[in-house]
Amino acid sequence: MYQEPIFLQPIFQERIWGGQKLHTEFHYTIPYEKTGEAWAISAHENGPSKIINGELKGQTLLHAWNNHGELFNKTVDNKEAYPLLIKILDANDNLSVQVHxxxxxxxxxxxxAYGKTECWYVLSAEEEAELIIGHHAQTREELENMIDQGKWDDLLRRVKVKAGDFVYVPSGTIHAIGKGIVILETQQSSDITYRVYDYDRTDAAGNTRELHLKEAKEVTTVPHETPQLTQEVVDKQGLTEKKLVEEKYFTVYHWDLNGEAELERTADFLQVSIVEGEATITTDNQTHNIKKGDHFIIPATIQYYKLAGNATFIVSHTS
Known part of the structure; x- marks a missing residue:
C-alpha cells in the first residue's frame, strides 16, 4: 500500500482574525470571508485532512492512522492519537493572547490526548509586524496581578518578525501572532487554547470571546524562558537541509531544493509542506508534480525517493 506520497486536502477554519491570504498567496478555494486556518496535515477529530490519492482516496488521515498503522510504522497495540498537526495561519488581525x-x-x-507545544515558520509578514512571545513577570504572583489589573503593555514581550524567521513555542509560553503575519505552524495534535486577552473584541452579536484566566495562570511558565536552539545545516546534493528545531515532540526542517536530490526516509514517516516553488517527487518509478501549497506524507512504506526542481519545504516528524 502506498508506494507514493499520501497527498492531503486542507480543512479550513473560520476565525474572527482571519482573512483572504490563504487564497491570494496559496490559491486555495477558501469557504469564508475570514478564513484563518488551513489544517493542512491533521488527524485531529476537530478537522481531519482528507486523502486525495491512492487506495485511501476520500478517507481521512484519522481513518488511515486508526486502520492502516503500517503507513506510519505504528504497532497494533499503539492506541495513542496521531501526534502532530500542521497548519497555515493568516493573521489578518491580531490573534488573542493565549497559552497552552x-x-x-x-x-x-x-x-x-496531548498538550500543545508548537513552532512557527514565518511565511510572510508586513513591515513592522510583531509577535507576542513570553512575558516580563518574575513570579507567579506578579503574573497574576498584572493579568488581573490588565497591565498588558508591561506584561507582554513583543518581537518584530520577517519572512523566514522561526519561533519555537513550548507549552506554558504566553504568545500571540500579530496582524499581517502568515505562518506555517507545526504543533502537537491538540486543540486546547487558554485565552488570556482578546483586545476586548466583540463578535457580530456584540459578545466578547470567553477568557480562561484561571487555567492560563496555572499553566504559564514563570519566569519566561527563551529556548536556545542549535540549528544545523547539511548539504545533500541539490538540497540544503536546515534543522530548525529538535525537541521532545517533533523535529522540524527547512529544505531548500535547487536541482535534484536522492533521499532516504529516516523517521517512521515524514510530513512535508511546500511553501515556495515547484518540483517533482519520484518514488518507485512514480513521479508526481508538486507545488507551493501542497502537503503530503511520505509513509513508512517508502524508503527512498527523489526530489527535483526549485522549491522550499517545511518537513517534520516525531522526535
Missing part, C-alpha cells in the same frame, strides 16, 4: 498546557495538564484537566 503541557501533556499532563491536558490529559488530567482538559480531556485531550
Amino acid at each position: 498546557p503541557d501533556d499532563q495538564y491536558a490529559r488530567e484537566v482538559a480531556n485531550e
